[in-house]
Amino acid sequence: MNLDQKDVNIKSVKRKTLSKQVVDQIIQLLENGHFKAGDRLPTELVLMEKLHVSRPVLREALSSLETLGIIHRKTREGTFFSEKIGSEPFSLMLALSTGDIPSIMEARISIELGLITLAAKKITDKQLEELRKTIKKMGENPDDYSEFDKEFHRIIGYSANNVIVESLVDPLLNMVDQMLRQVSHEHKDHEETMEQHIAIYNALKKHDVMEAHTKMYNHLEYGRKKIMTIINEDS
Amino acid sequence: MNLDQKDVNIKSVKRKTLSKQVVDQIIQLLENGHFKAGDRLPTELVLMEKLHVSRPVLREALSSLETLGIIHRKTREGTFFSEKIGSEPFSLMLALSTGDIPSIMEARISIELGLITLAAKKITDKQLEELRKTIKKMGENPDDYSEFDKEFHRIIGYSANNVIVESLVDPLLNMVDQMLRQVSHEHKDHEETMEQHIAIYNALKKHDVMEAHTKMYNHLEYGRKKIMTIINEDS
DNA sequence: TAATTCTATTTGTCTTACAATTAAACAAAT
């Protein structure tokens, strides 16, 4: 990108770096429909020529896209557009909110309340059965049930069967889980949690969107308030 | 990173690239609490020495983090952790779903239904007033109201006042808006949309979580079904 | 004091070279 374009970019104060421009160019290939998920991109050498940039610049762009989950690369094989984003990028992003417990709790509530609506409509019998199992196992392990708790929510998240929102579930659940470990372990509430999970399960089984939402809301608000109480006690 | 580590990474089949490792290292600085949003990172030269990597590798990692919205850089000033992620990364990610109309519509519904719950609790009088204005303007412009429609939803998204979920709103709304432009312009429904917005507004004004959810659900499902009908007609 | 110029720091870009990985082609052995 040495020349030619007479840079009439007066308006943009913060001129974009070349690598950022390359990122945008490659994204456009998707938006144009020239490429789609799964397609193989040209080799770095070819891209360098087409885009008129040096290899480091190109590779900065490709690394960015890979970290975003949009492409993936394999030595000797080449560069491909991914099928879906996956959860790694969101995990990385969440690191910026480390310690901001209220925001994380809210985000988790927000995402899960959105998902339960999709889930109530789309959840399969098989997934309902899986849910039932987690409840059963939770009943059998009143002392250490946090893994089954998380699993319950994860199943609901994935039963919404939506690749876009799906990517958000695991990172948020993991973050919340990690936070819970840091605060007191003494505030568990096995019976109450069981009942709430069962109520949610029953609503999902009926595919009752509104009831599922209500039960999930109660469940999540219950958890949020408990945590907020705990961290306020500490301070 | 020339040597030393005898690479006992037998388990991980796909060895991580250096730049990916650097990304993880820098993320850990956040998770450890050694750095937080707003902090300035060491210069590239220093990071190169500390991490034992070459400059291209380091810069690939930094570019990745910048594209993820986690850091931002300014010539001569240095590199800083961002205060929030912003909406660009999600816009980029969404490109991978270009054309997958059902998924995008669902994701939008999911996110907004999650947000309305937070919004119903946290929305301010000022934001309610803004909402009222968009409804008024929409009433005055029965022919071209799509911008006010989008604005209405955007205000609700931001009234949830949560930096994490906030980043998702604009990209999704823009994507949906763009899709709507591509399908027929003839399917607008001014009166119905007005009524639904008013119903949502009234629920928010009462800070009634459940009613706000219900009204928003009706509104979004109405829109989704309309679009799905249209695209099915075409095919 | 205020405006201007200079300087040094930091990020941005390019070039070149070589290393590492491995699919694919080929050869050898069974």
Add this chain to the structure above:
DNA sequence: ATTTGTTTAATTGTAAGACAAATAGAATTA
């Protein structure tokens, strides 16, 4: 004919060094 091993070549991965561009802050001047 099928498996197994070997070579080759294509592609991504890493490194080093140089220079360009932007600009905060210091130095200079009016």
